[in-house]
Amino acid sequence: MAEIRNCPSCGEFFNYTGIRDVCYKCSQKEEEMYQIVYRFLRKRENRAATVDRIVEATGVDKELLFKWVRKGRLHPAVFPNLGYPCDNCGRLTKKGKLCESCVTELKSDLRTFEAAKEFRESIEKSERLTYLADKEKNKK
Structure with missing residues (x-):
């Protein structure tokens, strides 16, 4: 239309x-x-x-x-x-919206973010387990 x-x-x-x-x-x-x-x-x-x-x-x-x-x-x-x-830095690119440099940097940042997120989740999980273990000891 x-x-x-x-x-x-x-x-x-x-x-x-x-x-x-x-x-x-x-x-x-x-x-x-x-x-x-x-x-x-x-x-x-x-x-x-x-x-x-x-x-x-x-x-x-x-x-x-x-x-x-x-x-x-x-x-x-x-x-x-x-x-x-490139939509991010302005350097010439031949495909996509981002140049190779910006794609590499973005992937690196995402890996760092994911690693930090996994680390935070593991810390929270271990704190929860410690809390539950302490709670069980206090019941006895």
């Missing part, structure tokens, strides 16, 4: 169907820019171009370039210096 939205690029109203996130006119402009970028990257000497170099040479907006990489229109496997910013 379509809904009326404002185009984030030009502000015009358009029917959002879930396919495009901008209006038809802006979508056409984006497609023209994509073709320019793709033609630039198809040249052998430009395949290893960085994001900044592509922006400088083609005039495309960085965010638009990131959007195409995120959606899989430009593949980092083919163009090795492409990526999009």
Whole structure:
């Protein structure tokens, strides 16, 4: 079901169907820019171009370039210096929302948290057992 939205690029109203996130006119402009970028990257000497170099040479907006990489229109496997910013630290990543460094750090923090939680639970369990043992001694 379509809904009326404002185009984030030009502000015009358009029917959002879930396919495009901008209006038809802006979508056409984006497609023209994509073709320019793709033609630039198809040249052998430009395949290893960085994001900044592509922006400088083609005039495309960085965010638009990131959007195409995120959606899989430009593949980092083919163009090795492409990526999009990590949601946590801003470094370029090629898959997911977080870069490898942030994923590793997050996993480490989770392991530390889990170990601390297990330690607290073992302490509480031993305190309960000690309390119950002391209670049994006092009954006699």
